[in-house]
Amino acid sequence: MEFGGKILYDGHASRVLPGYQADAKIQLISKLKDLEVIYCISAKDIQKGRVRYDSGLTYDLQTLNEINEIKEKGLKIMGIVITRYERENLALKFKRKLQHLGHTVYVHTEIKGYPNNIKKILSKGGFAKQPFIKTYSPLIIVTGAGGGSGKMAVCLSQLFHEQKKGVNAGYAKFETFPIWNLPLNHPVNTAYEAATADLGDYNMIDPFHLKKYKTKSVNYNRDVENFVILKRIMKAVTKKDNYVNNYFSPTDMGVNMAKVGILDDKIVRKSAKEEIIRRYFRYKQEYTLGIETKRTIDYMGQIMAKSKVSEANYPLVKEARKGALEARARKEGHKGVYCGAAVELRDGTIVRAHNSRWFHAESAVIIKALKKLSKVHKSKRLLHQDMITQMQLLKQKLGEEGASLNVEETMVLIGISALTDRNAKMVLDHVDKLRGLNMHLTHIPKNGDEAGIKKLRLNVTTDSEMKLQ
The missing domain is CATH 3.40.140.40 (Domain of unknown function (DUF1846), C-terminal subdomain)
Known part of the structure; x- marks a missing residue:
């Protein structure tokens, strides 16, 4: 199961959904039995020195903190995966550091053309080349330092290897944002766009869900754009009776009941709009420091205009x-x-x-x-x-x-x-x-x-x- 967002302390969720406990996910996971954790961090984020908004830490330092906290919760981490590796020197140094600290580290190299080049993905130079992470529990939580950590690719790679070993493993996604059954431009969903503006993510109506169920649902661009390809990959690496072959939309893959917990939409809307403004200022600060790009600042301007918010608010x-x-x-x-x-x-x-x-x-x-x-x-x-x-x-x-x-x-x-x-x-x-x-x-x-x-x-x-x- 891929866990989107922050597994230990989801400050974004607690800010846009007042009353949401920031550690709700780890509370939930701690109550489940017989599970193991795989933790992902992108080599690109290590090299860039990407900073986590909530903690102010770079992703490599955040990873060190989180893996220690996860272990303190009594959960087993079966491996730390450095994803999308292309000889980044800082990623290699981080790998050595993790190993010196006694952690089991795997490196997944960048697969050229992923996820579109299915032939390459399923060849010897694709998933077959990625190291298999040994796990023993029926439920495997795949989490990471943040968005774009390569969690889904790791999940698909594991599915590929498990099927080769005769294990009919499946896949699902625990995702808080965007909230699929809120309106597309609801401030909570727009706040998600603001949170991932540096990745260029945007929300859209899931066309596959609309076609199958005649119901509008909100998902984000990467999941929608890649769904047909992901379906083909899943079909190729799993048995016919695997439940993942019954996913008819990206929304089907997700587990999300967040809307049920919204009791006062007016308060939530206000909080979400404030988060959008906070994100704008944060990106502006990072741009001043030379960390963020002009493209992100311009995109945030579009998000603020769409949400009808400004510094004056x-x-x-x-x-x-x-x-x-x-x-x-x-x-x-x-x-x-x-x-x-x-x-x-x-x-x-x-x-x-x-x-x-x-x-x-x-x-x-x-x-x-x-x-x-x-x-x-x-x-x-x-x-x-x-x-x-x-x-x-x-x-x-x-x-x-x-x-x-x-x-x-x-x-x-x-x-x-x-x-x-x-x-x-x-x-x-x-x-x-x-x-x-x-x-x-x-x-x-x-x-x-x-x-x-x-x-x-x-x-x-x-x-x-x-x-x-």
Whole structure:
């Protein structure tokens, strides 16, 4: 069974479907018995240094984290597959690293013409050349670092080898998005297009499902475009009585009951539109850093136009920029640089802050948000001035460029202060309430801020280039 999306923590699903537990998939899998896992990562993503939106980690680092977490859940990983390999040097280095850590690693090379060249796929230079991953359980979960990890190709290769060994194995797909029985341009489905804009994916009505069942269902382009070919491959590598030969559409292959869980469509629509805007800002940041392409930015512009959303629909943007302007007007920034940050609480209240000689803008707004959540008066100090000063002196001795405190440093000091300060203790008890809140910055966060924000599970967007002098 191919598992689409994120198996351990699906932040995208939890953001566009409020109430959806981000770890729902691993909870489900953990309740099933007698299964094994195959984990896929594309050599192309390793070479590119592709970054996971939810964690901020490159796909290779994300893979290391996830395989360890999967094992901690008591699940067996039978192999890590580096897919689409074409002598990428970084992929080869990653393979060695995995092996040194004791993992079983397989390499699936790129099959020229896949999936269209069926003759090549079924020849000695196709699936037959790909190494077979030995498994022993009746249910095999095939997952990966993200979209485009080569999961389906690995599944088909396994089917090919299993049939050669006399095992009548089948295939199904657990896919959350797009939600097949929501309208094509429903914001939830459009948010999926935004999430995969770097891959160029788009949603469409499944013509095969419509023809067979006279029912409109939504699927995404790659599955629809490749369905006829996949059917031919499946027919060629499986026995006649295999249930996969009864799939009449890409939708038939999938397991998806997400629509049943939507109780308030208005809330879901709002959340999905906010996710589209967040994705736009994320791609814009990656484009500024030289990671993303102009094509992705242009495609996101089309998605936003179709969804009738813009920066103006995201009130946090205006508030964060207002914070930076206030800092400049009051000359309260740091060394001539003025940055703003804003966080929206669950009741709709927005708190904003700016940088200073003591704190980065991110740290300042998190302190404000925590005070609001814990009902600590805004005038109360959480940190003694001596603690801040000593941390700044230490940073200077270590040769760090800026002395003001980033998010990680601020949270560590609040934790220490909570030992003796009642207000700091109250704030610390409400840290978990930051999870899932939206934050916007007028600038690209530095390492200590980005890492801290990710640990707090805040959904952050940035203006990327805005820095007031």
